[in-house]
Amino acid sequence: MHKAKKNQKKMSQNNKKQVHHPDISNDVCPLPLPPRGAPPPTVYHTTRMAPTPSTSGSFDKTVIPGNARKLHVVIVIDQKVQKNLRVREMALKDVQKVADTLNVNLAKIDFDKLDFGETETLDLFYNADVALVDVTVTHQQPSLCYHIGVRESMGQSYNMILTYLAPDLEYHIMDALKKTHAHLPMIIYINSPECGMLQSYEKNGNEDDAKPPFARANSTTAKMTTFQNRLKSVLKSVQVEASAHSREKFMSDLRKAREITDGDQKNDFLDKMRTRLDNPDVLHPDTVSLMMLSYRDNQNYGGMIRLVDDLKRITDCVKVVDTPVIRYQYAFALNRRNKGGDRDLALNTVLSLIGGTTENEEKNGLLSPDVVCLAGRIYKDKFIASNYEDRDSLNSAIEWYRKAFEMSPLEYSGINLTTLLRASGEHFENNLEMQQIAVVLNSLLGRKGALQNLTEYWDVATYFEVSVLAENYQKACEAALMMVKLKPPVWYLKSTMENIKLINRCAATISPIEKEKQQFLFWSEFFMEATETDTDINCPRYPVLILELTKEFTPSYLTLNTEEGTVILSHVLETSQQKKIHQSEVKGIHRWHFTRTNIKAVTESKRDDRQLFLYVHENSDDFNLLFPTKAHCQK
Incomplete structure (x- = not known):
């Protein structure tokens, strides 16, 4: 996964203090710690970081000469x-x-x-x-x-x-x-x-x-x-x-795109904003970078690539697109779009960006870990695209993520490095490097507080991935519910689920499916449904969450038979609604079968476009259902 929107905050925190390894229990982070007799973990040197290319908006504040209009x-x-x-x-x-x-x-x-x-x-x-x-x-x-x-x-x-x-x-x-x-x-x-x-x-x-x-x-x-x-x-x-005022006004107007929820309307707005870059007072690495980020947030990778390609054709704009931040974003967009030749061009772009950094500049923190992580990400995507057979790409991905983690130990590089080491056949019990990374991730996640207090998607997603790596499915399910409540963009979920699929494919032999694992499989299916936005929804059975009167969500499945006009709701676990009566457990209802005549009405929720209310005749309680996407809800 790519945490472009989170790295600057994490870097600034990392700059202020060296990573230390407090004794944090598994209640905070489910990754196993090294055994007591193991050698002390390596404390990675934390370098002074340059502004992250994905958020700072500029590596070079120099005004590009020769293109300012007359005052x-x-x-x-x-x-x-x-x-x-x-x-x-x-x-x-x-x-x-x-x-x-x-x-x-x-x-x-x-x-x-x-x-x-x-x-x-x-x-x-x-x-x-x-x-x-x-x-x-x-x-x-x-x-x-x-x-x-x-x-x-x-x-x-x-x-x-x-x-x-x-x-x-x-x-x-x-x-x-x-x-x-x-x-x-x-x-x-x-x-x-x-x-x-x-x-x-x-x-x-x-x-x-x-x-x-x-x-x-x-x-x-x-x-x-x-x-x-x-x-x-x-x-x-x-x-x-x-000139600075013109740029500030442009960036202020551009930020209004965040208030637009419809994807097509947002793209139209961004295309109109792009025409304002024709003003030489507005054209600057800062404004182009923010334009690229706005396209990225709407997953318009083609718009990012066209913007840079068009600017490259203008002589006076070469210095703008040649800045490291724009080259980084350009490589990111190429890797995401992934049309013919895109990924190789992205790799060449990011490797030339890394190669253009001198050893002295790297020591002084002028090479951002984001750039190094992107090299690892491209090789990782090449490995996945090869149906997990390209071992050279896997090894290259491990090396680049390892380099980024050594430069600055952060959750993103750490979780990806651990995942890829697992994919290569390594295990926590026998691999000292994975144990050392576990200590650092424990420390980083522990500083952020308890899971229920986390508000940033990438923090929760990291907790989710770490839990799956450790096969602690109870904590993975708790994190999954938090992810749903945060309602992240689809591309966030896609990044997370790519790692989950990789972990599941390369994991060791699974023991018999217990209830925590069963629930985890439900969450995997729920998120996969949420990410497959490009395919038609034809499956008659898909995962839903039932919001109970206790305000808790119950993992369930909805089966729709359009020919017979029936709806079946069933909990993932039969013990979902167990109730204690006179000190003995009695199973509650966990499966409902409704015909067309049983259903009184169906209304959409005004709070969340993924939710609807199902009103039925033969049930005292109505159903508040949350679907993976708005499209599923409208099905």
């Missing part, structure tokens, strides 16, 4: 009022020179048209990336403040106030203005006849652009700079911030 800047500066007109004209020329230098689009807006509310002018002002507003003319300030406020209400936060520091400036008016827009940067300019250029004051270190007005001018430590240089430094930072 759209507007300036409102009066060119009609005669007072200080020449200085404002100089300021406008300086702004234009800065715009040309930074390669940004600059548009001049006439104050009268803005004040009048001309549609095109308002549209230009409100939708610009940056608004430079000159408030030198006092009587224009109320209107300008209003329009700045409108921009802010629309989420346009890049607004800057310009003003001329005239000898007769009315400071109290400017102070009032600054209090109204205290959060906005104010850039003052001064006419300096000696040098023939407008001057301003430098921003010192981490000093706030929105420092109280003219404090810099009155400071003895204030340093002069040209108005052009001051403006240029501010606009440069805005260029980067505006």
